[in-house]
Amino acid sequence: MLEKNFDFAEAEKRIYKDWEASGAFKPAGEGEPFTIVIPPPNVTGSLHMGHALNNTLQDVLCRFERMRGRRVLWQPGTDHAGIATQMVVERQMMERQEPKRTEIGREAFVRKVWDWRHESGGQIINQLKRLGATCDWSRERFTMGEHGGGENGEADDQMVKAVMKVFVDLYNEGLIYRDKRLVNWDPKFETAISDLEVENIETDGHFWHFKYPLAGGETYEYVEKDEDGNVTLTETRDYISIATTRPETMLGDGAVAVHPSDERYKPLIGKLCEIPVGPKEHRRLIPIITDDYPDPDFGSGAVKITGGHDFNDYQVAKRANIPMYRLMDWQAAMRADGAPYAEEAAKAKALVEAGDAPDANYVDSINLVPDEYRGLDRFEARKRVVADIDAEGLMITVEDKKIMQPFGDRSGVVIEPMLTDQWFADAETLAKPAIEAVEKGDTKFVPENWAKTYFQWMRNIQPWCISRQLWWGHRIPAWYGPELVDGAPDYSTEKIFVAQSQFEAAEKAKEYYGCEPYLAADTGDYLQQTLLRNETGRTGNPIAIYQDEDVLDTWFSSGLWPFSTLGWPDASPPPFMGEVSAEPTEGVSAPKEPPSALRATSPASGGREGASLLDQHYPNSVLVTAHDIIFFWVARMMMQGIHFMGDVPFKDVYIHALVLDEKGQKMSKSKGNVIDPLVLIDKFGADALRFTLAAQAAQGRNIRLSEQRVEGYRNFATKLWNAARFAQMNDVKPEAGFDPAAASLTLNQWIIHEANECAAAVTRELEAYRFNDAAGAIYRFTWNVFCDWFLELAKPVFQGVDEAAKKETRAAGAFALGHILKLLHPFMPFVSEELWRELGYEGALITTAWPQANAKLENAAAAKDMQWAIDLITSIRSVRQEMNVPVAAKIPLLFIGGGDAATAQLKTHDDVLKRLARLSDISTADAAPKGAVQIVHGDGVAALPVADFIDLDAEKARLAKEQAKAEKEIATIDKKLANKKFVERAPAEVVEEQKTRRTGYEAELEKLNAALARLKDL
């Protein structure tokens, strides 16, 4: 006997363990493969509502397809999440008051992160299990592989191998290149980030208007005109007015630009003006040029061009060949004197010495940052610059202005555009086939609207900056050495060796230099070696090469997830990526085999199993994710998947909602409105949470999550539980030989028919990713059909004496309940599995076959008959309450009209009518007795002689209301039918339908009229 309530806390653990132990999560059977790769959560992550929704939907699909007999692979894993993880570990080190990252060095730090990952990373996996996720955990993957040695990023793991191969191949195809470009620089993490990682936020700022004095004290007539060409202002000026929101960048100005059509500045074009910052004797003169970029109607119409610190200006500077200067160091402080600066200063000096300097001020102009601003934080420098210009009387005005300011999405600090050397992927080329694939429908977005978002971004895609100046991540497999000039290494140049491993790089270098290279430990080591070589002139020393210090953007490896997790590149030679000695005198040592322990964790690397998995499960069936990740991830998977696999990574992309709080706001830690899914699971059970999320996952709308709603679905689970308990009490259990198509009782034919309909509906909706409709269908069938009616209608049978009827009803009930459990299982796996076993169904529900809709089980006649009885009961109940008939009172029913059919119906449903409508006796009659309440039902009238209770006026009012309703409907229909155009142009069936409806209302009205007439006699 079942307990009164489902103890989900106990059952969830036990059942999950059973499932996992039984191997139910592994791909099985010979069915068509069904594949989902999990959006790998950050290894630092813990389960939030977004994950809960995302994984609930994936699990619903996986369980559904598994029951349908497909060979389901739900591929799990986590993402190494470069910045996020590095941040977490650094914070932890700080809390523990351990030495900083920079103090312990790269190798030690990376080892620390690996340690962290093995100790505390990946807790989210256990949280996913609590949700009931049926991932094949034996295949768990990590975007950085499983090797934890930290030895210079050697690829002894297939996941790493995949990344290295992709990089090398793309480089060899010219789709990855190194370039000096303006990038988004995050001064907090001291790394470049991609455009996507920048958030533009409107902030309060200022718009400063300054005078840039003309060179040599020159003057001109400044004339301003209104729209009609009337002169509104004329004055003699010895300056050009420019406006800026970032005065500290003035020191890096290369020009002032005006629009070629701007009459005001025509006399100035080609002239020089002075940047009014710093000691007067060192001020730089810059040219006034024309470009289409300045908008004459905005500001003064003249724009300072700072190519090294502004994306617009960068374009202008490139077009006009204006020099670009980097003013700041990596922390975005104004450049300190010394090393970073020396390079440009040296170049300038050389130009002057060679007589090629553009003008005598050139060397001075290279000393961009005057002493008083050196080393200052950029915002402090801004204040000083403004104050100094103001003191000099060159500030015209300052406006308060809302400006869109770029922030690093992780760091939260203002991004500084910075001119640096970075690696880029040619996204434009890679995007082309990815766009076509969606255009052709090889990959479909659901809802399809999201394709527009995808297209919009992909068609305007910019080069993808893939290098990051971090330590945690896939180290860029590029090595640098000197170029050979006339057979001798020229250390002022750079030769790049891109290779899948240090070993290969060394081979390539050896081939190029004709001797074993020395693998420098880092750039410091490299410099030392080259100096040694240069100074001693000992050409016999090995030529040094060193590996790029940078790592790859996390999304670069995430983009390979749909195939890297399946064992790609399986055809590559076996792992041969042992350590390479860093001893200068030994050169390259023999590669070592990776430790066997590490191999054991990557069973699919190489080998036949991996290959066949890839064949079977690529392309994946569907990707389930939220829209905020379309650019970051979906687009990259499309590009890389198509390029390397020759086919799209997945056939469908289901984009689900964002989970918001009750008020519709994004959940965030800072707002304190985060609802923890685990708390809800503890409180209401995983089933309730899952059902809530699925039931609200309507396409194209966000989900507002309220605890109340979760509670409601917990109640639903309890309702089902108690229905099952009732079934158990009445010996309702699956019967081996029962043929549902051969049921004889109307009640049973009906519930079988309804169960079959429900199966068809749930299947149809799930196939179309309409999770909310699927959930709604099973909810309604369970509660409003099975519990509210079937069980109530079955009670008289169970309490009766007809053993044959009892037997059939038990079997039919078990059939219907079985359907419920199966159809509900994808949504509420735990309670359904528990009941399945408790009630004696066969095997484990998780691997039970999904109910196929079956035409043999349809029975429209039974459905109609039951509906007749249900409607009659409902009507009687309604009238009883309205007339205040005491609940306990049993009253007789007289049925007038309706013919033999009604008589038969009354006989069939005699028991249930009596019980559920609380009737004492049922009979037929020719006319309603006096003092009876009359209910129009079907072709007849149900009369309840309740003179003792009836309030005559109330009954009259009730009937009058019904009458008015019917009349109104008839009037509406008549109006339509009287419209010639309607009769002519509307489809015949619509016209016919209206006529039928009218007949129905007409009959009802007649009976109501008669009933009212009878009342008047009283």
Add this chain to the structure above:
RNA sequence: GGGCGCGUAGCUCAGUGGGAGAGCACUACGUUCACACCGUAGGGGUCGCUGGUUCAAUCCCAGCCGCGCCCACCA
């Protein structure tokens, strides 16, 4: 500036070219032997506004109002 989406019952939301729906909340009644995490019944909406297409519009189209999100270099 461009793009996407939303505005239906008190709340949260489904929905459809031809008879306005659910859950919750609310009201009344009910401890009938599965369930008070329940049952029975009930109240409640000019489907944002204005036009247009159509025999017919909550649904399609246009405009407007209000709200949200994404993208974008106006210094």
